[in-house]
């Protein structure tokens with residue numbers, strides 16, 4: 001069995017079939033793997049591979065090297081997962097081969113799922129006991145870093161479901177465990193206790209929690225001598241472009257200075273973990289003066305004075321440096337360049353396997369959007385809310401089924417919402433032109449009148465604690481925007497939807513405000529059934545609930561989440577980093593793996609907000625969305641309820 005990478009020369013059954021596209025760009029090695037993922041041919045080169053979405057594979061998971069017990073569990077627990085995707089057919093053997101891998105594919109295409117299957121199929125590492133030579137001490141072989149704890153819980157849930165159906169002799173705790181912070185009582189203490197009692201093969205953790213054990217507990221759980229992670233073979237970082245900071249792409253020398261200062265003082269936890277594992281002798285010129293060789297010896301394994309970790313020689317790994325796998329749907333070429341420029345993290349560029357399901361060569365915007373967003377099963381809608389609480393469709397949106405956006409362009413003034421980004425923020429006294437007359441639906445008191453929902457269901461409980469805490473304080477949110485969410489939710493959502501707020505937004509307060517509007521809202525927390533836990537397994541998109549649920553999360557806590565029955569994702573306002581990639585990640589919560597879904601952006605034409613310096617500015621969110629839709633080649637669709 002061989003797996004192959006599409007290239008100018010495609011190999012099928014040993015025969016070379018020339019391909020004209022894509023032209024050679026970045027040369028990497030083409031590898032052929034045998035069943036256990038061993039590299040058997042490393043000589044040929046190919047561009048950064050491009051696999052079309054509908055490329056079929058005739059291989060099974062077992063052919064790729066996934067262990068028989070996992071295949072057995074998968075068959076029973078996930079009957080819909082019958083065959084690996086073309087990308088899984090490439091990256092699962094690549095991960096099993098022990099080489100470094102850079103993985104990029106559109107959101108919801110099965111990257112994380114495939115990585116988990118590969119990690120579970122890796123052989124377990126053991127150390128020999130010093131007291132009894134025959135006794136083997138199990139070690140942690142793989143570490144999977146996720147950006148937030150709910151994703152870690154979701155991955156553990158996948159593993160648990162597969163494990164329960166697999167009749168594997170070991171218990172779940174010795175196969176995989178999570179290591180996350182937060183919760184009350186603290187998840188971290190509980191996780192750490194469990195880890196110390198039973199070392200699992202795979203630890204799924206957030207960067208902060210993993211860094212804490214590397215720093216605080218190196219010799220029992222961490223990477224230090226005697227630590228149960230000393231035999232680490234694979235380090236996987238999911239959503240890597242979100243977890244590692246890089247110098248801004250078009251930054252000037254001041255940005256460079258700012259970036260360097262930030263790296264010295266506050267490197268992100270993921271960067272510190274990578275340095276600790278792969279760059280033991282890395283110099284950070286810290287503000288308190290340079291360290292010298294004696295300082296290095298004297299402080300081995302201890303944090304620097306400024307709180308950052310310096311690398312310590314990891315003799316425990318010996319020559320077996322852990323394999324590094326980095327994955328994301330939006331790992332752009334510039335970010336990859338930055339990763340390679342770090343030198344010590346990844347192996348030499350030609351030894352890194354780069355696998356991509358997206359066109360790397362400049363495709364048209366529409367092709368890129370379709371690939372990044374996982375196909376055409378996703379509908380994008382934009383609702384514009386004004387100060388009077390009126391809601392109307394984004395003016396350039398097309399009627400459902402009409403893909404020709406040009407037809408609807410004539411409806412609005414030409415310069416209304418597609419401009420350059422400078423137009424987006426204006427001083428309060430320089431108000432942008434009025435939006436003009438449009439089709440408007442007045443929903444100012446929509447929810448007060450029942451809002452199209454059965455009144456019995458519109459009554460939701462508000463706890464006394466929340467009433468006491470929030471009842472008398474003004475809301476930091478725009479209630480007009482929330483009314484637009486509530487109205488769309490009541491009219492359009494059959495079962496479950498997700499509302500995404502900015503990273504720092506107070507989620508509990510948002511839930512309180514939404515419940516006041518009659519929405520059955522909960523903060524996302526996968527450990528609790530009604531807060532999202534009940535939606536981890538597919539119930540079926542045809543199910544219409546009597547009382548649909550709106551889960552509320554922030555930009556920081558929705559990355560990578562996979563709730564199969566999610567039909568709508570609401571994005572409130574403009575993301576704080578103003579990046580189109582952030583929109584792509586939010587949108588990627590629906591329409592996953594070919595399922596259908598709607599992304600509803602709620603934008604305010606004249607949003608007033610205070611800057612950090614206390615100055616009031618007015619933001620035209622419509623303008624940003626105009627730029628963003630144009631930039632990513634997405635064509636929004638009208639929502640019939642508001643026309």
Ligand SMILES: Nc1ncnc2c1ncn2[C@@H]1O[C@H](COP(=O)(O)OP(=O)(O)OP(=O)(O)O)[C@@H](O)[C@H]1O
Pocket residue numbers: 078080081082083084085088105106107108109110111112113114328329559560561562564588589592593
């Ligand atoms: N081979 C397969 N066949 C059918 N379904 C699959 C297959 N692989 C994964 N899936 C399903 O696809 C869904 C999305 O998977 P996953 O979360 O791994 O995607 P992802 O690419 O990591 O997404 P994101 O970029 O948002 O993190 C899951 O519900 C999973 O069960």
